[in-house]
Amino acid sequence: MKIKGPLFDLNQSLCCGQTFRWQSSEDHWWYSVVNDRIVKVRQIEEELEFEIQPGLSAPKEFISNYFRFDDDLESIYQKIGKDDFLIKAISQARGLRVIRQDPWECMISFIVSQQNQIPKITRSIETMAQKFGTCTIFEGKNYYLFPTPEQLCTAKIKTLQSGFNLHGCALGYRARYVLGTAYLIYNNALEFRLDDLKKLPYNTAYRLLIDSFFGIGPKVADCVLLFALDKLEAFPLDTWTRRIIRKLYFNDERIKDEKIKEFCADYFGEFAGYAQEYLFCNRINICQSNPGKNMTKAL
């Protein structure tokens, strides 16, 4: 099936670190598990070709919902393209879209992402899926759904934590955060469902996430809000974007996160999350080195 879509760059959108379960194959096809379905996608020129199994009643809507085709990118570019830095960053990743993910999977993924590196995050999540998720077969290959809260609750903390020679989940100290979160969700111990947070204002949802879960702080909360709960004003502040904002707008001064986020909300406005994605995507160009490198003593 095909969609002649709006402005869109599949590779930029899949490779920018917002999602961790896509794998590229021969012929430029990408494969992933989206919720409980295997999805296969490739982009040729302006056309997005895809296949979804098992069969769906509204596959095109599924795809355009997942890739947020309703976001008017040109209009968003107008709003976040406030200066030459952003205009450059946008031009380098034109067509990158925020992807609308499942809140549960997104939350666990970004808990795993803390104080971690993208290749290792990817490997950890894949291993968790293989160990605890449901297996389905597509084109003769095994694919594993992201584990449900119930499935994750069966995990032993040591199994999640340990790496044993690259065969374990290797979550390290984050294992207890993941397990604790799974327990809370599975036992329905919260006053709200994750999806309910979509209906709340950004600030309320932000506080609820941080206050309800063990291991979710400002950064992870903002990732979940941006990538899964439709809060495009969320601006996840990680080591990279912190350094980028300080460098571009504060002359490398060591100002506090609270001030940075205040500035970003003000400066970029309702689509600050998109600004964050384009800046993060261009982090190497902007910083030209690791953020923390040799900075510990210098400050």
Next chain:
DNA sequence: ACCCAGGCGATTG
């Protein structure tokens, strides 16, 4: 042998 990673919670001053 270091030092760091898409941070967070606990502990100090």
Next chain:
DNA sequence: CAATCGCATGGG
């Protein structure tokens, strides 16, 4: 309140 520490594991 603000600033600093420890954390598990893997990679450079």
